[in-house]
Amino acid sequence: MSQLEAEGFDGRLRSAAMAWLDRRCTPDNPVVERRELLGFEFEGRRVPLVDNQLGIRKPQGLTAALSILTTYTSDGQRAPYEDALGPDGFLRYKYQGNPQHYTNKGLQEARALEVPLIWFFGVQQGLYLPFYPVWIVADEPAESQVAVALDESQANLAGHASLSPLERRYSERISKQRLHQPVFRQRVIRAYDTSCAMCRLRHASLLDAAHIIPDREERGLPAVSNGLSLCKIHHAAYDANILGIRPNLTIQVRTDILQEVDGPMLRHGLQEMDGVTLTLPRRRIDRPDLEAIEQRYETFRKAG
Known part of the structure; x- marks a missing residue:
């Protein structure tokens, strides 16, 4: 040739x-x-x-x-x-x-x-x-x-x-957005068998990889143990401290949200999540880091 x-x-x-x-x-x-x-x-x-x-x-x-x-x-x-x-x-x-x-x-x-x-x-x-x-x-x-x-x-x-x-900073942002974030998303969602850890929704296009400790913080590593597979509504609610995760891995909905009266999304999508236990990955190494869960729960409690 x-x-x-x-x-x-x-x-x-x-x-x-x-x-x-x-x-x-x-x-x-x-x-x-x-x-x-x-x-x-x-x-x-x-x-x-x-x-x-x-x-x-x-x-x-x-x-x-x-x-x-x-x-x-x-x-x-x-x-x-x-x-x-x-x-x-x-x-x-x-x-x-x-x-x-x-x-x-x-x-x-x-x-x-x-x-x-x-x-x-x-x-x-x-x-x-x-x-x-x-x-x-x-x-x-x-x-x-x-x-x-x-x-x-x-x-x-x-x-x-x-x-x-x-x-x-621009170069670092490109590296994180184009490689780190997509890799983190795939690893987390697959660890949770492509389902929401809270409501068990199984549509991949509606799932996110949520950080337990936000990635802007020093401990916010893109490790599966610092991630949760959540549907978009529960990811947004978790980030907004509308709901939190107790150290025993059960969901807690903020008191004022529990007292609201609204349509079926509020009732079934949020209020009925109170007390539900998270669905966890099969592999122990992929399960949420309990120290991270406790730290994040304290943020939720203070916000409430």
Whole structure:
């Protein structure tokens, strides 16, 4: 294959992979299984979008890496994934072992050629949330890592010699909104078997991942144990301190709300929640952190 043919193959493959993900991943089901990624076919042959063993995928015939992958691990077995966020607000991705490994060279080539990649982020065993297109915008060999931009506006910031405080905050906000928040949502909702922990509503499009300790606070980590899968009405009510969660994991509705007289949504949607016990994830490690529940309950009591 000539260099010109390789360049054409590279571009067609990247475009086809991202177009397939556009069709495959919907708002109600934005995740993709590993077996599907391994079975991807392009121009009559199988071209896996992820490596069978490595985190960086560089198919034969491509100079630059096609995708990077973050394996799912539960919160108790890993550091919170904000640790991958650098002081400039860009996310970092670690090399695959030896810096001279061909996959790491593929990341460096992706940066030099400015080609887009796909980032597959594990939200459950064998299940990934894809982010694309992303770009490698800096190589940091001393730390065995590269910096990743999640959209073009963030990538444009990478060319600045130094970022202003405003630019750093903007870059950090992009990283959190485009990766951290969607990953947190998927992990929490799936831990609760795609249902509201309060009313058991099972429509994914009507569910949110609510923080117990708000993410603006130091302890407000995007860990499943700091999250609750709540329908939109109960998420809003929880954030507004209309209802709270006692340390014994039962729901308490604010006294003035219990005394109101209104239509069926107030009666069935809120008032009848008083005293209901939360439905919890099957895995103990995914269940609410009781210290966080107690801290948040004190906020609710003071508000009432």
